[in-house]
Amino acid sequence: MTELLQHLVNGVSLGAIYALIALGYTMVYGVLKLINFAHGDVFMLGAMVGWYASARWTNEARDPSIAGALAVTLLAMVVCGTVGFVIERAAYRPLRGSPRINSLITAIGVSFFLEYGGQYLFGPNPRAFGVLPHRANFIGGGISVGYVDLVTIGTSIVLMALLQRIVFHTRMGTAMRAVSWNPSVAALMGVNIDLVISFTFVLGSSLAAVAGILYASKYPSVHPLMGLMPGLKAFVAAVLGGIGNVPGAMLGGLLLGLAEQLVSGYTSSSWRDAVAFSILILILLVKPSGLLGRTDAEKV
């Protein structure tokens, strides 16, 4: 029983990170119907900026503090938000209106650009990462919860609540939902589509930055290809929850994290990735619209 609880806690922590990344995939897909395959690399960039800010430019990593961690995270969010904005502007916007495959190939190109640009600047080797102060694990009822896991879960809850508020209770959020249903009609309401799309990229990319910092703190290292696997997993999470659906991405991330943790806990961790992609195949076979995905409304 305690073993199960332990796996659940670890799973929720991992799932929260997947969820933060998946939100970016799902929101961009919502407004643009584009799978932004560079999103995992924006996540990597977040972690990398975190490393530069804490280990290269300052001594934060040697003497970590909460305030320092916050400052590093904010910087990573700003940098990734800007990069997300520029990616959309420079790579995707000129292709809007052309066949979807063109944008998809471009997304893969942007992904390579970030990965190999990262290798060029940062070097291919992993580097140690740490922006959070070291604290002992919390132990209670036989379960041990890492400090990083607690921070991860707490941060994710706050960010997701905030995002839920933005998407469902602000003008910009209403515009995002309208654009995701029908961009041309949203434009007729006076919504500036370009602005909404830019906003979505900035929002998604800054969430990915936080996820990058949290992930790099959990597995304390940073390297230029670290976005590959978590990016794919988060994509699976977004599809699982129903791509384009914000609560779906949160649910999908959580379920995927739990599934991975349970499988590696009870069988072997070498099955972990297989499980994630089996889930993808299964969901595509059984319910391609995802758990909370919409099935198109009937036309009356």
Added chain:
Amino acid sequence: MTLLELSNVDVHYGAIQALKGISFKVDEGEIVTLIGANGAGKTTTLRAISGMLKPSRGSIKYRDEEVSGFKPHRLVARGLCHAPEGRGIFPNLTVRENLMLGAFLRRDQQGIEKDLERGFALFPRLKEREKQMAGTLSGGEQQMLSIARALMSSPKLILLDEPSLGLAPTLVEAIFATIQQINKQGVTVLLVEQNAHLALSIAHHGYVLETGSVVQSGKGEELLRSPDIRKAYLGE
């Protein structure tokens, strides 16, 4: 006073020319209707006016400003609102959210509230369903929502595309009575309709479109009496 004037407007979909030198005008305070068969270019004309399509030639003047090629949101800001064909409501948003989206560019909270009340007064059914997802509305209610939402932008000119499509006859009459009511409140209406009889009976002016060109025009009641029109569009 002329509110909207199109001169020699061409629109192409790829290699296909949908509008061939359309010219007409809409005076302030009028109801003007475009009638014609399927594929005559009625919807395309509205789309060109509201900025959904870019004309390949010609001029569109709205309130003495050349607006051809403007993006839709810039026209909404100038008081030109288009309620698209097939209603275009957002089924994933509540009725109230749909209405508020119509007021997206406005900042005058009091005016928005007033227009919301006006919409509910025109269509009490929407008030009852304020918090429901718009996707759960019936076809007629969705049409009401589409019109009420267009009015939320506080438009000077409203473009209505086939408001009678797929509705029961009694509902159609109610919608048309509302259109006249809106017009009396000072909103200029450009109406596209397949139901030519009904459209011409409320319109001050009408234009008949055929394969992308204006082939006839006149006062509503004149067109209604014209033998050609009666033969071609009113089934006589």
